[in-house]
Amino acid sequence: MIQRTVLVVLFDGVQSLDATGPMEVFAGASRAPGVSYTLRTASLDGGPVRATSGLTLMPDSSLAEAPVPHTLLVPGGHGTRSSHPELTAWLRAHAPEAERLVSVCTGALLLAEAGLLDGHRVTTHWDYCAQLARDFPAVEVDPDPIFVRDGRLATSAGVTAGIDLALALVEEDHGRDLALTVARHLVVFLRRPGNQAQFSAQLSAQTAQREPLREVQHWITQHPDADLAVDALAARARLSPRHFARAFRAETGTTPGRYVDRVRLEHARRLLEDTSDPVGRIARASGYGTPEAMRRAFVKALATAPAEYRRRFRTPASVGPAAD
Numbered sequence: 382m383i384q385r386t387v388l389v390v391l392f393d394g395v396q397s398l399d400a401t402g403p404m405e406v407f408a409g410a411s412r413a414p415g416v417s418y419t420l421r422t423a424s425l426d427g428g429p430v431r432a433t434s435g436l437t438l439m440p441d442s443s444l445a446e447a448p449v450p451h452t453l454l455v456p457g458g459h460g461t462r463s464s465h466p467e468l469t470a471w472l473r474a475h476a477p478e479a480e481r482l483v484s485v486c487t488g489a490l491l492l493a494e495a496g497l498l499d500g501h502r503v504t505t506h507w508d509y510c511a512q513l514a515r516d517f518p519a520v521e522v523d524p525d526p527i528f529v530r531d532g533r534l535a536t537s538a539g540v541t542a543g544i545d546l547a548l549a550l551v552e553e554d555h556g557r558d559l560a561l562t563v564a565r566h567l568v569v570f571l572r573r574p575g576n577q578a579q580f581s582a583q584l585s586a587q588t589a590q591r592e593p594l595r596e597v598q599h600w601i602t603q604h605p606d607a608d609l610a611v612d613a614l615a616a617r618a619r620l621s622p623r624h625f626a627r628a629f630r631a632e633t634g635t636t637p638g639r640y641v642d643r644v645r646l647e648h649a650r651r652l653l654e655d656t657s658d659p660v661g662r663i664a665r666a667s668g669y670g671t672p673e674a675m676r677r678a679f680v681k682a683l684a685t686a687p688a689e690y691r692r693r694f695r696t697p698a699s700v701g702p703a704a705d
Contacts, residue, residue: 384417388450391424391440394460397432398540399485406547409563423447433459444471453479457486469495483535485543493517504529506539593618605648605668609641653691660687
């Protein structure tokens, strides 16, 4: 039996779910025969810490007394907004000893402050991606995915994304069947890939203020298989194509083309996950026209083909043919 120690770093202002969510995943996995995750928590001095919710957490030990872990997990929370020189010094000295370094939410800010993210591709909570990129220019910040793997380093977006990441780590260690069993017990889905966007297309873009543009946004979402070229959308909004494109970007924060791409990709992913429709039919229903066009879009955005995406992330009830 391979025993893996998971050490969770605690501090005042920690987001409790950032710590307890992944811990529940590893604890659930450890109930399976032949699986062992030893869970430990530690604060700088070994004393209790106050979470952002007001919950008091009692760590197992001080960081100085903690064993060298297989997986070192740094959660986020409001406490990461201020400087922690002693904590970051400990991370700088001891994090390289861990086989796997993980952050949840704004825990990435602590790792960045310790210089542990330089030269790596990472993510964090969407509201702090700009700050992370600005304050630590040597870090490659990707604001879209719910989690990112870069070698031994794994970073995730906010709160529940830490559970997604922990499930992915269990799958890496012990296989998909165990991760799926844990997900079922926790009543969460085991089908969110790391490169799934933190927001849907509608949420990631701002809602336009002017009614014609809002109507166009809604039309795009409801009709991904329609003619969604700028000229056609501009005619629907009763604006010239140039005026429409400029106004759409000003009010939504993205171009019409990018918005259409995200809506179509989201629509196709949902059909692959939730239906047994053939890939060709899904390609047409999502506005791609052909399976090859959809495949190119998936590879570009998700680094995986539609058939592989369906194999990994469909619901059990949607098992069916993957091609015409």
